[in-house]
Amino acid sequence: MTPSADAPQQRSAASENGHNPANRSRAAAQPVNGRQSPSPTHPVIDCDIHNEVSSIDQLMPYLADYWQDYIRGSAFNSPHANDYPRGAPTSARPGSAPAEGGQAGSNLQLVREQALSPWNTEIGILNCAYRVQSIRQEDLAADLATAANRWQIDEWLTPESRLRGSLVVPSQTPARAAEEIHRFGGHPQFVQVVLPVRSYIPYGNRFYDPLYAAAVEHDLVLGINFGGAPGHPPTPVGWPSTYLEEHAGMAQVFQSQVMSIVVEGVFDRFPDLRIALIEGGFAWMPSLMWRLDKEWKGLRSNTPWVRRAPSDYIRDHMRLTVQPIGAPPDPRYILQTIEQLESDKMLMFATDYPHWHYDEDSDAWPVNLPEPLNANIWSENARSFYRL
């Protein structure tokens, strides 16, 4: 390997493709509040904290005898979506793995110290990424979901009143998912049903209607979260070779789901359904809304059930969490993107703990915005959307 192969090839000053970084505002690139500890003075609601199951042993006490026997007698140890490979720097921020072993994000005390305390977080919403959706044995998937939800109540929600939970459901069998929602939907700390963004069938399909009906009945938000392992590729052009492609490219999976949900009429069938797009970024949303609105006008007869411009449905029914942020080279671009959303209601603060998207806690939301936009993003959009 030559020495130059190790060094990132950075172009300097203006280059032949017209890229001219010198035009950027340097002043705006400074840390927003000049503090090392964020300690914001306003309320904080964190819409994405992960609570990980470290081992199937934690769920065994909640499983039916048959499945305990099955798991002991087989090689099965958990549904592996491998959304967050251990070696990837994005998977776990330094120090988030418990000293006694186990997954980053699996220890409540560390979540308190590293996710709730730094921002004096009022409410933290857990997104359990236990991917029962990738299990082909329907009964095992359903029983594991129930076990994971009971475990969430016992180990997370009951001990820590600042936390809210997201129900794990076997969305590959929507009727069973609906049963699960009916089982726990009345628990005051469950505010959401979480689905992986990678699905077997696009989420706009009527296949999922029983699940959506149950979520609406219990007034739960539907959270669509990074990752999943449905069996087909995470890109529409086939399997990528690297985790970088899969990780950064997940934004296109989110876009596919947004298109499917709006165009196939989910919000016409369920006018009260609210959907949070979690851990998918947000900078792609303005261009998607522009294009959908433009083409909807000419192709109106193609989707007659879509009665309003797609962006109108999106602004009414969908919200996005802020991390991982696209990290534009100039923080002003973030404000420009929010302006392009043409709404100050759509973004919700999230750390995505324990995933590592920023170095200092103060960088979790790296821009100072005018009020009320600022307060909306830190807490009020989530308070209103989740009815907290």
Add this chain to the structure above:
Amino acid sequence: MTVVVIAKVWEIPPGERKIVVPFRGRAGIGVFNVNGDLYALRNICPHKRGPLCTGELTGHIDAAAPPSAGEAELTVEGDGEVLRCPWHQWPFEIATGRCLVDPDVRVKTYPVRIDGNDIIVDLDD
């Protein structure tokens, strides 16, 4: 008052149209016979100035729900009452000039009457 004889009544039977171009040096107008009622529209789409009146006739297309599970209930109400611009397929209701995908957009319409065998369009507002 600027009134123009566009056609004899037998030239535009139901479901047909007559486009008069050029018309006062502009893109002209189209006169449509929709189930026996006559309407005149400016032949310029207010979206991007395409030749609107040369577009396809259609109706109010509606659906009770997405057609993925056997309850499509896809319907066409008033077939022939809607005109789609040939450039970008924006639909307009012929009777009112109203654009069906953007409430702020409307194509100019003109009063039409029949005098004897003449179809007459009133070009003044």
